[in-house]
């Protein structure tokens with residue numbers, strides 16, 4: 001019988017796909033890896049199929065199809081704005097993803113900007129600001145113990161910055177330039193939802209702007225930039241059920257308009273001579289090169305679909321999955337759930353855990369090979385936060401760094417993460433919990449080793465066949481099949 005959760009707007013592409021196990025059976029794929037990349041919505045797939053016959057170059061073509069494509073592209077921009085509650089005068093720049101969006105803003109910071117970020121961030125919201133120190137400086141704040149600690153630390157740091165702050169050698173700094181506070185909306189490691197309204201109030205009270213990395217927030221909770229006074233938001237289509245390579249940066253125009261374009265090239269200009277260039281206004285100024293029309297349209301359709309389903313309803317449902325998963329995992333001996341904040345605080349549907357005595361990569365390999373369950377493992381692109389969660393100090397970090405520099409292959413710290421989304425059902429969480437209970441009680445049913453090529457745990461041998469793939473002979477196979485029929 002069809003799963004009613006797969007009906008209508010919620011339907012996901014590939015929801016019923018079966019995968020092979022090492023033991024020879026086929027199993028419905030249990031996707032518990034939404035936080036990394038979510039499957040495409042059926043509405044997105046169908047919308048793109050309807051748009052593709054009209055696909056042509058955007059903005060520069062007089063042809064009817066170009067005009068239709070341009071209209072779709074601009075509608076996508078507006079759908080994104082509406083979805084995140086952007087203000088009418090906010091710029092909506094189509095990017096590749098969140099990483100690209102944050103790098104774009106980092107490149108546009110006014111000279112002398114101080115960026116304040118917590119050590120709990122994804123690398124996408126840590127590294128671009130460091131790189132951006134060409135234009136300013138970054139101040140790191142420790143992983144907060146909870147929302148109150150977060151707000152107090154931020155308040156103190158902003159106060160110091162306003163007073164001029166101190167240089168690393170202790171000398172007071174002269175005055176302050178612009179300030180930007182950049183935080184995640186929800187942690188991709190612990191699932192904690194950050195208190196955006198409170199952060200925005202503190203930031204603005206000290207004259208700073210506020211940017212939200214909404215990569216994990218936008219798919220799971222309503223975002224309202226205007227109501228929460230969020231100055232910038234960055235998001236990724238592939239986490240929003242639109243895996244077609246587009247994301248967005250939404251926010252205040254002035255910095256993006258005053259800065260030189262992030263990328264230089266066609267589409268971003270009004271006039272060029274060999275000596276001079278007259279840059280175009282936003283959004284074109286920050287969208288050099290041929291835009292990803294298909295990606296943008298997919299993202300726009302996903303935004304409209306999620307809004308129609310109702311982000312409040314999605315958030316409530318995922319909060320229940322979170323509670324169920326934590327309860328199931330906590331009942332398994334030797335399984336430890338990583339949390340930095342009280343469990344009673346809001347969480348998105350994501351749980352990170354460790355299994356005593358088993359490496360995270362091995363646990364993930366066993367769940368996949370023996371049970372057809374897809375999870376993520378490792379450090380989740382948040383090394384400083386993982387070091388904190390695993391209580392690894394500076395010496396341990398230096399040890400890993402030195403071994404890597406010396407060409408070694410240290411056992412990397414990490415954990416296992418299961419994450420939920422539109423297609424999740426309680427039985428998926430139960431399947432994972434049952435599999436983990438069995439692993440703890442009986443051990444693996446197969447042999448595994450670390451591949452010298454990838455450094456990842458793999459079943460040995462791995463008899464699972466690949467499905468028919470559309471590359472590497474797929475076209476030839478289809479042609480032959482077509483000729484035969």
Ligand SMILES: Cc1ncc(COP(=O)(O)O)c(C=O)c1O
Pocket residue numbers: 035036097098099100122124125184186187188213215216236238381
């Ligand atoms: C919180 C957070 N920020 C940023 C990113 C980066 O997203 P992308 O790889 O789509 O640029 C991720 C991806 O996992 C994330 O979880």
